[in-house]
Amino acid sequence: MTETPRLDAIRSLGLDAVPDRDLFSRVTLLASTMLGCPIALLSVVEADRQWFLGRTGTDLAETPIADSFCAVCVLGEGPQLIEDACADPRLADNDLVTGPPFIRSYIGVPIRDEEGVVLGALCGISPEPGAFTPAQIPPLAMLAELAEQSIALHARTRALSLANTALRQSSQIFRQAEQAVNVGSWWVDLATRQLQFSDQVYDITGLEPGPSINVHDVVQLYQPEDRAMVRKAMDDTIEDGEPFMFETTIRRGDGERRRIRVVGERIDGDGQPGSVAGIILDCTEEHLRNVALQRAAERDRLTGLYNRASFDHRLARAMQRVESEPVTVALLDLDGFKDVNDTLGHLVGDRVLETIASQLQMRTAEGVFLARWGGDEFALLFPGRMDLPQVTGFLEDLLAELGDMPPLGSALLRIGATCGVARMTTAGSSEEIMRRADLALYRGKELGRGSVVCWDRHIEARQCERQQAIARLRSALNTGRALAAYQPIVELATGRVASVEALLRLRDEDGTIIAAGEVFSALLDPELSRRVSRVMLDSVIADGPAILALFGPETRIGLNLSDADLRRGDFVRHLIEVIDDSPLGPRNISIEVTETMLLDTSGHLRQSLAMLDDCGFTICLDDFGTGFSSLTHLRAFPIHKVKIDRDFIASAGEDHQARLIIQAIVQMGHSLGLRVVVEGVETEEQENFLRAIGCRHVQGYRYGRPMLLADLKARFDKGTSDEVRRRA
DSSP states (O other), X not given: OOOHHHHHHHHHHTGGGOSOOHHHHHHHHHHHHHHTXXXXXXXXXXXXXXXXXXXXXXXXXXXXXXGOSHHHHHHHTSOEEESOGGGOTTTTTOHHHHSTTOOOEEEEEEEEOTTOOEXXXXXXXXXXXXXXXXXXXXXXXXXXXXXXXXXXXXHTTTSHHXXXXXXXXXXXXXXXXXXXXXXXXXXXXXXXXXXEEOXXXXXXXXXXXXXXXXXXXXXXXXXXXHHHHHHHHHHHHHHHXXXXXXXXXXXXXXXXXXXXXXXXXXXXXXXXXXXXXEEEEEOHHHHHHHHHHHHHHHBOXXXXXXXXHHHHHHHHHHHTTTXXXXXXXXXXXXXXXXXXHHHHOHHHHHHXXXXXXXXXHHHOOTTOEEEEEETTEEEEEEOTTSOHHHHHHXXXXXXXXXXXXXXXXXXXXXXXXXXXXXXXXXXXXXXXXXXXXXXXXXXXXXXXXXXXXXXXXXXXXXXXXXXXXXXXXXXXXXXXXXXXXXXXXXXXXXXXXXEEEEEEEEEOTTSOEEEGXXXXXXXXXXXHHHHHHHHHHHHHHXXXXXXXXXXOTTOEEEEEOOHHHHTOHHHHHXXXXXXXXXXXXXXXXXXXXXTGGGOOXXXXXXXXXXXXXXXXXXXXXXXXXXXXXXXXXXXXXXOOEEEEOHHHHHTTTTOHHHHXXXXXXXXXXXXXXXXXXXXXXXXXXXXXXXXXTXXXXXXXXXXOOOBOHHHHHHHTSHHHHHHHHHHO
């Protein structure tokens, strides 16, 4: 890089002699916060090196020109967005890619002098691939313009009037940038302890602008329990020079609460601490969305109790310690609730559930984890210190209180409850202990409602229904009567079938087609589950070409895999090999997994999903939104697609909160680049709502029930597919 005019311009500006680089460091700090990346730099690119006029998140002062990403931006004289440096042949062997700071993503815009000569670049750097988007280039360009104005100010210090004009322009651009992202800057002079705010900080905090800021008023904005933390963060930064970031809630003078994220770092001058500067980001809306999503994910919408997914997560953690601390669970099922629904209606039934949930919550002993298991069932997880007699005694008292509830309606309907209890002291799965509690519950129903029954071997011996289901499924597998049916997933905008989900169906000995739900208990058997997966895979391979011919070469076929499948590396390798040898490609297969499966402590499942992701398969998280851990799974696993649980859309017509949750999940999924499918769509009203919130893909009986291949082809030939498009 030896272009003489550009290098002459850099030398004439004397940028390496700038005495105070605080402003440029504030620009990079603002860029780092706005882009959400750990490192931001304002580089000057010379013939044999690049050095940094401003920097945030790194101690690097300069690098050889051979390692310079910004040189690419300078050569191109335009914005540069590199999604993955490891995949870019120009940069894959770069020392800053293969070594610290391990750059994967880069975004940069050129920095020019007043004559338009490119001097360097303002850039953001991340060790994560795909960290930046094209939409971030314009805001970054605004910050680059601020840096350019500041460079021009340095060059014209001899002309005071021109310098003042440039400063006003820079301040205006800075204010516009702050307003664009709702970020304000602050600065503390350590010598005078004078505190200064930008205009946007006044707007965020509600304080009145003035010549001086009352530090006491600022401290009073924070919650009392947070004030010590705020003081410590500032003191530690002044003492040690380490940057800080925290998120907290403030209460403005008008009583409004705002959620803010505060970032700060010490700026030294002449080797001595000179100031502490940083930004304040108003993240109230983001915080409220996260709180709503978290509550919706872990709480039951009707009763406010924890939901089944939260209970599963808590139980899974308890089962990891079962050999050192016994685990006891109970399933409580309401007696007579169906009569209430059938006689008095579901609205009354909902009020009854709310009342009983409130009573259970008030009566529940300390340390007992209570959740709504589903329908009219509640689950309880007891602390290890409670032995079995204490548990059964507590439950008997609880059932007695429920039995004292006054009768409902003119029919004098009574509500009671029956409990099934299971206790384990040796290693086992969450599914197993809940299965035992479920067996005990139904034994209690047989013995007489209102009882508390503990699981034992005699109850286990009575479990013939599952064995019958196993025999039925095994017979169907052995005689070739296990089939794949396909349910379409439709693109709302066009009515086009974008993908299908393969679902298990059995042809009974009398020729009747039965759903997998009728043998669901048999699918808990790992051996049968693996056999079913093999059959479904073979069916998808056989039917795939016809499906692609029907809907197009980019069609995806959803394949539900079990925990047993994904924990066995041989099945995953078999799946990859079979697809490679077939007319289908990995892009045509969507692997559907459930949240419970992702509670993976061994890491085997994570490895299997990573292997499939690397090969190009789409990983889909089914029943999304029913557990808080779903949010963390989006980061921990290679999830590309989510399917919103059908319970949300089923209640969207009457439940405003359900509609808000669906909208939040759809928007969050799209913002993260995920494909989002809403399951269980059955009515035009539901479809219209989903269109209005920007949902793109739907699945449900409105667009077709699961069909065998012949029925699918008959339904979606040209004539009938036109009808589907009109409906969609």
